[in-house]
Amino acid sequence: MDSYKKAACDVIDTAAEMITDVSHSVWEYAELSLKENMSAALYCKVLRQLGFDVEEGICGIPTAFSASFGSGSPRIGILAEYDALSGLSQRAGTAHREELVPGGAGHGCGHNMLGAGSLAAALAVKDHLEKTGRPGRVIFYGCPGEEGGAAKAFMARDGLWRSLDAALTWHPGSANCVITGSSLACIQKEYIFRGVASHAASSPHLGRSALDAVQLMNMGVEFLREHMPSDCRIHYAITDAGGVSPNVVQPSARVLYMVAPRRSAPR
Amino acid sequence: MDRIALAASMMTETELEERFIDGTAETIPNSVLESAAYDNMKLIGPPSYTPEELDFARALIGSYEAAPDKTEAQQREGILSAEEIQYINDMSDNCRSPMLDFVFPHRTSGRCEMGSTDVGDVSWQTPTVQVNTAAFPNNCPGHSWQNVSCGASSIGDKALLYAGKIIAACAIDLLGSPELLKKARAEFEERTAAGYECPVPQDAVPTAL
CATH class of the missing domain: 3.30.70.360 (Alpha-Beta Plaits)
Known part of the structure; x- marks a missing residue:
């Protein structure tokens, strides 16, 4: 592994507790699509503290935001999601059905991890840009309502993603793999x-x-x-x-x- | 659909209002970025698990009410080669391991998978790649309470840190290689030549249900 990537992994390992705390907090908030007020506010607070330039309520969506660092190009976008699903409240670390909040929502699609993993990446890329002085910008996009509301499609209507040279993201799953293929329009x-x-x-x-x-x-x-x-x-x-x-x-x-x-x- | 609704309102003498909620486009794959992501996934290497974590994963698997009817290997038939499918089976005790703790072989495919995501709309406007890391036990049902239970556990923590490292390494590759970006862009232009039709009307407002 080259020294840049090694350094990026070290940055993430050093900040691991802060990053997983964010995942656990968003897991507890378990907010439904387009109502992710506490989750979005937590990300904005953390990203500001880390030195990112945060813009809240982008594309007219209150819980959407961007957090950027660096200047010039290329412009690399990292996508985050943080919405939960209704009726899936569940105690963590148990292997039997046990609601934490009766009738409450839960992160059944793992978006608490999705946002926090993307945060880890953004933090490491910012460190890389700072240390190398390379031109380029990393932009963390807070994308609400993946389960309902499709904020990224509204953001696309406003042409937002065209400003990027590439977009990177991930999703919790049951295997370590690169996603390929197409999905259904809906x-x-x-x-x-x-x-x-x-x-x-x-x-x-x-x-x-x-x-x-x-x-x-x-x-x-x-x-x-x-x-x-x-x-x-x-x-x-x-x-x-x-x-x-x-x-x-x-x-x-x-x-x-x-x-x-x-x-x-x-x- | 709209005409069926209109006909239903005429038959019942009721008034009809139609409200657009949301829409997503299909996802455009990008083999250049997928290769970069795959290389970084291998380079960094997936996390391993403690005996306690594996016990927890086994217990969750034992509680599945409706697990997917195809194993992770079977889902990739037609995309991966027979040898690659065999590799997955060899690495996972024929897809019976509680955690799939290795990197799956990769080939780019245009096959349409069931399900939708608004990442599709991003992929029509810029070269886009997504990876999965193992945050849940083998064969986990989507949108399940088992996933909620696992999502705040040490298994989930490991998955998100691994994913963060993969994405960071990909970004570092792209920041350091205009050539890589150019290749990804060229493939993107070719695959999106048909043009993006945004499913969201100009006057639509995001609506929480």
Whole structure:
């Protein structure tokens, strides 16, 4: 291993406790997509203390931020995520199901580690730039809402990533490997129906059921499935079924669709 | 989909509102960056585990309600050579080891894997690479409580420090080699020639559900 890389590994080993503390704190916060206020604030605080130039709320997303060091080019981006998943609160280090916070969220996709590993990398690259005096910039991007919200796609709409010479990131998994291949394009859209409430027994003719609309939409989509390419995916969740009273015509209902269409042949 | 929704609203005389939540593009691989990442992964070398950590990993594996139906080796059939698949099986007691504590052989592939990520959108705008490190036990189910349990353990700590070192080493390679950046850029230009269609409409606002 060359001396630069050896030095980078040493920087990370020396700062290991600080870095894993960040991972454990974000694990405890377990904040859902686009609500990662404490997690983003912790990263911004730590990165400022480490000498990075931090910009919060980039691309109009409150929990997105950038933290850069160095000047000129090349510009190397390191991507971080820190959102959790609902319903997965779990005590650490146990091999049986035991919620830490009843009904709470948990880092079931390991994004507490994702952000902290990227922090380790950014810290080591900053040290490298400082010690070598090489031109170049390392930019740590805080990317919220990977599980829902897709902040990086909103950031892409604003052209953010075009300013980089390369982007590097990682994801916790069960193997040590380089990720290759493509992934599915995907769109999430919510359909909100509004009808008219009425007494379901005495005046059903005056009501207009939004729940019926959701049911009809879902049935239509079921028929659509037969005619899709087999590698497309459609998933749904009824996020509002209009209430719990069968004797009231449901005046509002919502269904959330996630559609992964095939855009083009695999490259 | 939109027309089905409209038809449903017409049939029920209800009003329809459509709200864009989010969208992601497919990921564009980059073999130049993947090779650099693979070399650094081998160079730094993966962490090893204490007997206690391996016991914990075994216990978590014993608690899986629904583990993936393919082993890590089987998932790579069609991408890796038969010898490379055999190497994975040899290194992992036929994919039965509690932790997969070695670096997997690598080949670039364009095969579409199920699942989506907004890293895809980044990969349409700049050469991008991602690595995995073993933060969870062998064959862990995605989005599981077992992953939560492991994510704040010493196994997770080792995985994130290893990942940080790999990414830092890749960045050092790129900062020191305009040639490497140029090659990665050339491949990127070729693979993205079709042009990026951002799935996010101009007027969309990020929405927390």
